[in-house]
Amino acid sequence: MGPGPSDIHPRVLNAIGRGTVGHLDPYYLETMNNLQEMLRKVFKTENELTMAISATGSAGMETTVVNVIEPGDKMLVCINGVFGMRMADVAERAGAEVLTVEKPWGEVFTVEDLQPIIEAEQPKVVGIVMAETSTGACQPLEEISQLVHANQGLLLVDAVTSLGGMNVEVDKWGIDIIYSGSQKCLSCPPGLAPVSFSPAAVEVLNNRKTKVRSWYLDLSMLANYWSEDRVYHHTAPINMTYALYEALRVILEEGLDNCFARHKRNHLALQAGLNALGFEYTADPNNQLPMLNAVKIPEGVDDATIRSGLLNRFGIEIGGGLGAFKGQVWRIGIMGHAARQSNVLTFLAALEQLLAENGYEFSAGCSIAAANSAFAHNE
Numbered sequence: 032m033g034p035g036p037s038d039i040h041p042r043v044l045n046a047i048g049r050g051t052v053g054h055l056d057p058y059y060l061e062t063m064n065n066l067q068e069m070l071r072k073v074f075k076t077e078n079e080l081t082m083a084i085s086a087t088g089s090a091g092m093e094t095t096v097v098n099v100i101e102p103g104d105k106m107l108v109c110i111n112g113v114f115g116m117r118m119a120d121v122a123e124r125a126g127a128e129v130l131t132v133e134k135p136w137g138e139v140f141t142v143e144d145l146q147p148i149i150e151a152e153q154p155k156v157v158g159i160v161m162a163e164t165s166t167g168a169c170q171p172l173e174e175i176s177q178l179v180h181a182n183q184g185l186l187l188v189d190a191v192t193s194l195g196g197m198n199v200e201v202d203k204w205g206i207d208i209i210y211s212g213s214q215k216c217l218s219c220p221p222g223l224a225p226v227s228f229s230p231a232a233v234e235v236l237n238n239r240k241t242k243v244r245s246w247y248l249d250l251s252m253l254a255n256y257w258s259e260d261r262v263y264h265h266t267a268p269i270n271m272t273y274a275l276y277e278a279l280r281v282i283l284e285e286g287l288d289n290c291f292a293r294h295k296r297n298h299l300a301l302q303a304g305l306n307a308l309g310f311e312y313t314a315d316p317n318n319q320l321p322m323l324n325a326v327k328i329p330e331g332v333d334d335a336t337i338r339s340g341l342l343n344r345f346g347i348e349i350g351g352g353l354g355a356f357k358g359q360v361w362r363i364g365i366m367g368h369a370a371r372q373s374n375v376l377t378f379l380a381a382l383e384q385l386l387a388e389n390g391y392e393f394s395a396g397c398s399i400a401a402a403n404s405a406f407a408h409n410e
């Protein structure tokens with residue numbers, strides 16, 4: 032129940048253990064095609080250039096940035112947590128002229144925050160994190176997308192934590208470039224990064240004047256392997272592809288809307304439980320993610336004692352604070368297969384026990400009662 036890797040669905044673990052075929056085997060090529068089809072469904076896009084990069088979510092970030100940025104291009108990066116900071120670093124290394132706009136951690140960006148700098152600077156790309164895993168804040172995108180397009184820019188979105196756990200509408204919201212990771216709400220091991228590029232973004236890729244700075248992540252070559260040409264580039268991580276294939280099948284069989292509703296229902300119950308214990312969330316309550324619950328550690332409660340107790344005595348892992356929130360925040364993930372009633376209730380019971388042993392005062396059982404009542408109200 033941390034911020035990823037999340038619980039792996041048993042069907043996915045089963046799939047990853049199947050025999051490894053060659054990366055040009057007809058069976059594998061068909062699996063790749065089906066994987067692309069399913070990724071388009073989960074991203075809600077018709078984008079032809081939709082595939083999985085052979086590396087983790089950060090490589091998805093790097094792929095999207097290095098392919099659209101040429102040295103000297105302006106890229107605006109919105110920073111309200113660790114992953115916006117990472118994106119700015121990646122853009123700088125890619126040779127971009129990086130502009131940043133910052134908000135306090137836990138808050139999200141509004142059109143008013145971005146309009147002056149976008150209108151004045153006309154950046155080629157605007158990068159933003161949809162689900163900021165360091166704070167639990169959920170960034171609305173539709174209006175910002177309109178602003179970016181009114182200024183002839185491309186919108187680049189980090190959907191590592193959001194994809195599979197809440198609605199992500201690539202085409203409807205006008206997202207030009209998007210990346211995710213396999214190990215958060217997709218309930219798959221870490222190692223693949225789904226990406227998708229709109230026709231407008233593809234045109235930018237096709238009109239590059241300089242070579243992409245990364246050989247491994249150069250989409251002009253990767254696309255030749257994922258297209259009918261099947262030009263060898265690198266040996267694909269065959270078994271990880273099986274895993275992601277099965278993970279997407281599990282999600283689509285449940286149905287995207289049902290899957291999002293399950294995350295929401297478990298989040299509301301967890302939130303009710305944590306609130307009953309007097310815990311405060313770090314993100315603005317109007318923009319709280321369902322799958323990542325970041326709460327402030329109350330005065331007098333020791334971070335390490337509680338987290339090691341959860342892990343060693345109850346087998347439950349939660350995340351500590353990242354960056355500016357180190358030692359001050361707990362990050363409780365209910366991502367993908369981990370978003371289950373039994374997890375929420377077991378976690379709250381274990382947390383209550385440890386808090387009681389460590390002198391934190393509360394009315395015994397209050398979080399479990401609150402969570403059960405939320406489950407009853409949100410069936």
Ligand SMILES: *Cc1c(COP(=O)(O)O)cnc(C)c1O
Nearest residue numbers: 087088089114162164191192212
């Ligand atoms: C986890 C995460 C990443 C990085 O993904 P890795 O798979 O760890 O490389 C990037 N952005 C966000 C929002 C994340 O939560």
